Amino acid sequence: MKKWFRxxxxxxxxxxxxxxAALILAKLGNPGNMGFCIACFERDIAGAxxxxxxxxxxxxxxxxxxIVLGSLIAALCFREFKGxxxxxxxxxxxxxxxxxxxxxxxxxxxxxxxxRIGGGDxxxxxxxxxxxxxxxxxxxxxxxxxTLGRAYVQTGAEGAAFPALLALAFLLSATGLVGLFRSSxxxxxxxxxxxxxxxxxxxxxxxxxQRSRFCMAGGIRNAVMFKDFGLVAAFGTVIVVxxxxxxxxxxxxxxxxxxxxxxxxDGLWNFLGMVVVGWxxxxxxxxxxxxxxxxxxxxxxxxxxxxxxxxxAAISHNFKLASSGEGSTPNxxxxxxxxxxxxxxxxxxxxxxxxxxxxx
Amino acid sequence: xxxxxxxxxxxPVLMVQQEIKRSxxxxxxxxxxxxxxxxxxxxxxxxxxxxxTVTEDNDEFTLELRK
Numbered sequence: 551m552k553k554w555f556r557x558x559x560x561x562x563x564x565x566x567x568x569x570x571a572a573l574i575l576a577k578l579g580n581p582g583n584m585g586f587c588i589a590c591f592e593r594d595i596a597g598a599x600x601x602x603x604x605x606x607x608x609x610x611x612x613x614x615x616x617i618v619l620g621s622l623i624a625a626l627c628f629r630e631f632k633g634x635x636x637x638x639x640x641x642x643x644x645x646x647x648x649x650x651x652x653x654x655x656x657x658x659x660x661x662x663x664x665x666r667i668g669g670g671d672x673x674x675x676x677x678x679x680x681x682x683x684x685x686x687x688x689x690x691x692x693x694x695x696x697t698l699g700r701a702y703v704q705t706g707a708e709g710a711a712f713p714a715l716l717a718l719a720f721l722l723s724a725t726g727l728v729g730l731f732r733s734s735x736x737x738x739x740x741x742x743x744x745x746x747x748x749x750x751x752x753x754x755x756x757x758x759x760q761r762s763r764f765c766m767a768g769g770i771r772n773a774v775m776f777k778d779f780g781l782v783a784a785f786g787t788v789i790v791v792x793x794x795x796x797x798x799x800x801x802x803x804x805x806x807x808x809x810x811x812x813x814x815x816d817g818l819w820n821f822l823g824m825v826v827v828g829w830x831x832x833x834x835x836x837x838x839x840x841x842x843x844x845x846x847x848x849x850x851x852x853x854x855x856x857x858x859x860x861x862x863a864a865i866s867h868n869f870k871l872a873s874s875g876e877g878s879t880p881n882x883x884x885x886x887x888x889x890x891x892x893x894x895x896x897x898x899x900x901x902x903x904x905x906x907x908x909x910x
Numbered sequence: 911x912x913x914x915x916x917x918x919x920x921x922p923v924l925m926v927q928q929e930i931k932r933s934x935x936x937x938x939x940x941x942x943x944x945x946x947x948x949x950x951x952x953x954x955x956x957x958x959x960x961x962x963t964v965t966e967d968n969d970e971f972t973l974e975l976r977k
Contacts, residue, residue: 557953630945632969637918692924700916703943703969763919763946771920776927776954835918 558780560762565784567758569791571751572665575613577799578743582811583669586613586755587662588838589653590812592856593863593872594739598723598731601864604872606737610723612745614842615716616752617759621846622713624760633709635850638698641896642851645830646858647865648889649838652826654863654872655819655882656680657812659838660766660827664785668792670802671810673820680821684828685770688897692775696833696901701851709848712856738812756846765840767831812875819878819886826889833897915943915970922947923954926975930958938975948973 555562572585584590590607597608625631653659656677658666663681666674688696723731724745734740742748758764762784769781796802807815814820831837834855836844841859844852866872871885912929914922922942929938938960940951948971952962960975 628945632944634916634944637916692920697921698918701918702916763949765919768919775920776923777957778953835920 554780558783560758561764561780561784562787564755564758564762564764565787566791568661568755568764569665569668569788569795571755572788572792573795573799575743575748575751578747579741580743580748581738581741583666583671584658584662584738584812585665586751587658587665588614588617588842589650589659589859589863590657590662590738592650592838592859593654593867594734596860596863597739597867598733599860600730600732601860602867604867605732605739606734607739607867608732608734609739609742610720610731610733611742612720612724612749613752613755615720616749616754617756617839617842618713618716618846620753620756620758621760621843622756623753624757625847628761630760631706631709631848633704633706633848633850634701635704635708635854636699637701637851638900639851639854641698641900642834642855643858643861644892645834645896646841646855647862648892649827649830649834650859650862651866651871651885651889652823652830653838654866655823655878655886656827657814657873660824660831661788661837661839663824664766664788665792666810666813668789669796669810670793670805671813672805672807673810673813673815673817676817676820677824680824681767681828682770683821684825684830685767685832686774686828687825688829688832689771689774691897691901692771692832694901695904696897697904698833698835698900701849704850706848708850712845712850712853756843759839759843760847763840764843766837767828768836768840770828771832814873814875814877816873816878819873819883822886822890823873823878823882826886826893829893829897830889833893833900912938912940914947915941917947919946920950923950926951926954930955935975936977940973940975941970942973943970945971947971
């Protein structure tokens with residue numbers, strides 16, 4: 551037990567800080583049960599860039615910038631920054647898009663899912679079941695030999711390009727030097743914690759997540775595949791911290807399906823949306839948060855994945871795939887079926903049809 | 911010898927797990943190129959009763975697993 555704590559204390563600390571940051575950011579202005587949500591915040595950034603026209607969800611979220619830069623700082627401090635890429639970048643772009651489409655049918659990434667559970671939202675428990683099923687499907691293919699191929703060392707410039715671009719765009723957005731970026735007047739995109747605090751929270755989470763390798767999809771995967779429960783304990787820590795925090799702050803109204811903030815109760819689509827997220831994240835090797843952290847470490851495959859997620863958000867809102875508080879949409883349902891078929895295709899092709907190098 | 915350089919998480923540790931299951935080797939050499947994989951393999955292998963030594967050379971890591 552003592553050894554387990556020695557191995558996993560940093561993961562538990564990361565879970566604690568993520569939970570606290572989520573509570574504080576929601577208290578200071580972020581939408582309900584959305585102190586942190588990688589999918590929602592990337593969707594807001596897609597809106598800020600004018601990639602979609604949903605006026606309620608447009609804002610250049612400082613949390614996302616903070617996570618990438620926090621990871622970059624940690625990687626530089628501990629000599630882990632390395633330009634790296636070339637492992638099926640286009641398939642990763644597509645997988646990023648699919649993960650985002652699934653997340654926006656459910657209304658949240660895996661991180662927001664656990665924050666919603668801690669807030670008493672039972673729809674997120676349905677989502678969790680779907681997430682687990684998706685991960686288990688991904689694990690079956692991993693065990694059969696699924697791979698997106700090797701990444702290779704690239705130049706430092708390739709690794710630094712994404713964090714640098716994000717930082718520059720954020721600087722322009724935050725200082726108001728350019729009026730190009732869109733910003734919601736009403737709706738979730740208008741609900742925001744003070745930007746400096748949001749950036750600081752992102753930096754702290756990014757730094758810690760880089761050091762601890764915190765990942766929402768890795769927890770269930772590692773528990774199933776390797777009987778390694780460190781990540782899943784961190785996952786549980788977020789739920790407990792958010793639940794206790796909500797109780798202390800007097801904003802916990804019991805567990806229920808109805809009237810949850812920025813959520814809907816279409817059970818089947820909450821479930822299937824998260825199957826897509828779990829399956830896609832397992833094929834990618836990490837959840838949306840982990841992709842941001844890897845992008846900060848210089849992994850340009852993950853940077854491409856994040857771009858895929860931003861594109862997926864644009865597609866979701868431009869073609870009415872994304873759910874809202876009123877429920878899921880017919881286009882969203884069709885998109886989830888399509889995503890499941892594409893995931894199956896990618897899984898089968900990358901498991902059973904190997905490049906020469908992959909044959910041993 | 912397992913060459914897991916450049917592979918995404920969790921493929922490096924999965925390759926080690928499958929090799930240990932298949933042939934239960936007394937020694938096993940694993941080549942990886944990121945710290946995350948080093949940590950995962952070290953943790954997994956020591957839980958399986960192996961002692962692990964790591965040497966670093968130019969951002970690549972060689973793990974020697976011994977029972």
